[in-house]
Amino acid sequence: MTEKHSLKYPVLSDKDLVFAHKLGIVWEQPAAMRGIFSASGTDQLKRTGRDTLELPVPATMLVGKDGLVKNIWADPDYTTRLEPTAAITWIDEVNRSDGN
Structure with missing residues (x-):
């Protein structure tokens, strides 16, 4: 994901x-x-990398430079996702509280 989209920040995954x-x-x-x-x-194995029917609830987390989760959004309705503007607000708030 990071390479594909030339992202300037790390993207964490929990395969x-x-x-x-x-x-x-x-x-x-x-x-x-x-x-x-x-x-x-x-093919479930090909689709998820696992031969299980387990799936994560869609979630977005902001992890600070200190490794702590600063904010989390999750919704069991897989058709909804966090609005990008909300994620940007989270980042701005964390940066302000960290003095950046």
């Missing part, structure tokens, strides 16, 4: 859902979904 499990933002799809995925030709 194995270790952090998501610690945060309690993982849910498991019903077992019936395996049949639906199979019938539609969806």
